[in-house]
Amino acid sequence: MSMNITLSREDIVRLCERVEGAQTRAYAIPKLTDEYPGMTIGDGYAVQNELRRRFIAKGHKLVGWKAGLTSKAKMQQMGVSVPSIGFLTDRMARPENAAISTSDLVHPRVECEVAFVMKKALAGPGCTRQDVLDATDYVLPAVEIIDSRFSGFKFDLASVIADNGSSARFVGGGRARYVDELDLRTLGVVMEKNGEIVGMGASAAVMGHPADAIAMLVNILAELGETLPAGSFVMSGGITEAVAVKPGDSVTARFQELGSVSMRFVE
Numbered sequence: 001m002s003m004n005i006t007l008s009r010e011d012i013v014r015l016c017e018r019v020e021g022a023q024t025r026a027y028a029i030p031k032l033t034d035e036y037p038g039m040t041i042g043d044g045y046a047v048q049n050e051l052r053r054r055f056i057a058k059g060h061k062l063v064g065w066k067a068g069l070t071s072k073a074k075m076q077q078m079g080v081s082v083p084s085i086g087f088l089t090d091r092m093a094r095p096e097n098a099a100i101s102t103s104d105l106v107h108p109r110v111e112c113e114v115a116f117v118m119k120k121a122l123a124g125p126g127c128t129r130q131d132v133l134d135a136t137d138y139v140l141p142a143v144e145i146i147d148s149r150f151s152g153f154k155f156d157l158a159s160v161i162a163d164n165g166s167s168a169r170f171v172g173g174g175r176a177r178y179v180d181e182l183d184l185r186t187l188g189v190v191m192e193k194n195g196e197i198v199g200m201g202a203s204a205a206v207m208g209h210p211a212d213a214i215a216m217l218v219n220i221l222a223e224l225g226e227t228l229p230a231g232s233f234v235m236s237g238g239i240t241e242a243v244a245v246k247p248g249d250s251v252t253a254r255f256q257e258l259g260s261v262s263m264r265f266v267e
C-alpha cells in the first residue's frame with residue numbers, strides 16, 4: 001500500500017474489531033478519530049483492508065466495490081471533500097423487491113446509483129473514463145443502503161473509510177443496458193419513499209460522469225495494491241442526497257432508460 005499509515009498493527013486490529021462489532025451487532029460507536037485524532041486516510045484504508053480480510057476468512061465472498069461521496073450533494077451532506085471506496089460482499093446483496101430488515105442496521109439511508117458490471121479487469125494508476133467504458137459489460141440501476149456506524153452521523157473521512165464507506169446493503173435491478181446505448185451523464189433519477197418524491201437528480205452529479213467515479217475507484221485500488229477483477233459489480237456513488245428509512249417504508253428508485261428498483265423495509 002503506498003498510502004501513509006501511521007497506526008501500529010495493534011491499533012489497526014483494535015479499530016477493526018471495534019468497527020466489525022458495530023457492523024455485525026448494529027450499534028453506534030464514536031468516530032475513530034476521537035481516540036486517534038491523527039488518523040490518516042491511509043490508516044482508514046488499513047482498517048478497511050483488515051475488515052475485508054476478516055470477512056473473507058469467515059466465508060463472505062467479495063463481489064465488487066463501491067465509490068462513495070462522489071457527488072457535491074453527498075460531500076456537503078456529510079461535510080467531507082474527497083471521495084472514498086469500500087468493498088461489497090455477497091452478504092450485503094438483497095434481491096429486487098426484497099423486504100429488508102432494519103433490526104440489523106443502525107440508521108439506514110438509501111441512495112440511487114448507477115452500477116457497472118465489468119467484463120474485463122482494470123488496474124490503475126492512470127485508469128480513465130474510456131478505460132472504464134471499454135471494460136464495462138453493462139450498467140444497471142441500483143439502490144445502496146448505507147449505514148454509518150458512527151453516532152449521530154458525526155464522522156470524518158478517515159473514520160468513514162475504516163467503516164467501509166458506510167456500506168451495508170445494496171439492491172441491483174431494473175434493466176441492464178450496454179454503455180454505448182446511453183449517455184451516462186444525463187440519466188435522470190427520481191427517488192420515491194412511500195409514493196412521495198424525496199430526491200431527484202441527474203447522473204452527471206457523480207463526478208461529472210459515473211464512469212469517472214469508477215476510474216477514481218480503480219486508481220485508489222492501485223494505491224492499495226489491488227485491481228478490479230472482471231465480473232465485479234461496482235457502484236459509482238449516490239446521485240442524490242441519502243434519505244433515511246425505517247420499518248414500514250417502501251422505496252422506488254426510477255431511472256431514465258434503466259427502469260426502476262424497489263424494496264421495502266421491515267423490523
Ligand code: 0L1
Nearest residue numbers: 068069078146148165166
Ligand atoms: O456511499 C457513500 O456515498 C458513502 C457514504 C459515507 C457517508 C455516509 O454514511 O453517508
Ligand code: MG
Nearest residue numbers: 068144237238
Ligand atoms: Mg453510495
